[in-house]
Amino acid sequence: MTICSTRRSAAALLASLVLAPCAALAQDYPAKPITLVVSFSAGGNNDIRARQLGIPVAAMLGKTVIVDNKPGASGNIGHDFVARAAADGYTLGIGAMGPLAVNPALYPKMPFDPQKDFTPIVMIERAPLVLVTRADKPFKSLKDVVEAAKAKPGQLTIGNAGAGGAHHLSGELFKQTAGIFMLPIPYKGGGPASQALLSGEIDMMFEQTYAALPSIQAGKTRPLAVTSAKRLPSLPDVPTMAELGYPQVTVSNWLGLVAPKGTPPAAVKKLNETFNKALAAPDMREKITGPGNEIGGGTPEEFAAFIAAENRRWAALVKSAQIKLD
Template identity: 40%
Template sequence: MLHTRKVFFKRIQCAVAASLALAVLPGAASAQSAEAFPSKPFRLLVGFAPGGSNDIIARVIGPRLSEALGQQVIVENRPGASGNIAVDGMLRAPRDGHTMMVCATGTLAIQPYMTKNLPYDADNDIIPVIHLVNAPLMMLVNTAVPVKDVNEFVAYAKAHPGTINFASSGNGTAGHLAGESFKAMAHVDIVHVPYKGTGQAMTDVVSGQVSLIFDQPVSSMAHVKAGKLRALGIAGTNRLKAFPEIPTVSEAGVPGFAPVGWSAICAPKGTPPAAIDRVQKEVAKVLQLPEIQQRFTNDGLEVVGGTQQDFLNFLVKDKRKWSEIVKGANIALD
């Protein structure tokens, strides 16, 4: 009897030891995390201050994604360094799928080509999950600027070289590159003023401290409708469905000017594939909801969605486009 008990307890000890050994293996941990996903609140980081386009996009899809995942979706703003503080926060979080971010054009397609000491490797540290929207930028001026259209602005800028400032949500963002591209293509001398987010930049444009901004309609049209800003043109290839009366900058005076930004969801390298697949599929469904599509269309955004591979294919072409804009504008940041 005593011998039998010893054998029994020995088997239990071996089983426990084996389970503990398996639990500490990276592959086993990832498998367990993937199977349990989501097992706690899902954090969606935004690299800019509240009030900007990426913040608005995240808060529009957040409640519906929360319903789909069965867990609370927490939108967490980490403004600063043109979105890089949020990237750092995502890369430092556990790679269990519960922390992802709304990545913008600058994160993956601009900064890698213009920032020498970028604190992350865009091609290897970040996994593209799903393309949310394309966001044609709008060329906006404070109403105190004495111009009514793009041609008048170009003439005014040439008559006042170096005195007109344009705001952006940070160095290396789509708004920054749009301004630099306009500067080069229109042959005008305008000065860039970077902020920590669109909300802060917009405040200074509305107040008249800065004259110009290239921003997405979702965070700017309310000011246009209130008569605080004047929309001169859309920096896209086509007029927007929601604002057909506003011409493209290309047709209004600067041919070929069409730097379109975008927003997407990205995850840190090492995130369980099952978690990425689940988020991609649920977000794709949310983007197909009629009320979400209507809301984004009204905000001047073009809903994209699609598969992870669709987004990867898009990035190949988009990176090429923005790298050429960076090169053409001769911009380099330390």
């Protein structure tokens, strides 16, 4: 045997030794229940979607998926828990827009780095917003809002669910893009902001589509525009902000699946494939799109690139609009 052939044989043996554990993990994973951390309280959209997906995912993987709520600090507590967990594929997190893309620009000190401490696995869904006003308000179109705001700067009020939330960011983007000034009115959550809209306390707000639909369907509020890239099946007659000349105001509150940095690639691959299958199921698609949200899916690389782009986008807006925590 020549020296070259001996070296080739040694290299092949080394490669097989390195790849063997990965192949074994791909076959054996998961060997025990998986914990899926939700960084917000039970009953919210993140929690509901985690529990809905946990059922088919558990069936496909053959192991229980346990949803564990760890709310607090605008989602930072739960995300920090995931970032510090063992990178073995058994602790996962519902990665949300706020902690992964907005909070780094808002908080003077973050307990984790969204782009260095996680392994993105898959986008789950995007939740666009809709600009709504009370049905008895004079605004029949987005054009009416812009004209009124320019005629009376600072007199129109636009509510939001708190500094740095998707409601607030959408409003700030709209104001900047349209060159108008409306008075932002913050509330402690989407529920109180919605009640303020219905009572006439504020003129309008960007509201999550799934939350806005009941009032729209009841005729209590009027939708003026949606922030999705395309018209929504749940609101087919409502134009997008892009259609009306404001493509910059294409916004979605999103969530996806993340794991601690260093999670084995074989586990990431298996989780990505499994969650993509769960998202493609007709009943799951209806649960997501029925209330006005959009299906995610895709590769870990696509989700990682999206998170990076969102970080750049919202950091720029937080700085230019001088957004501060309440």
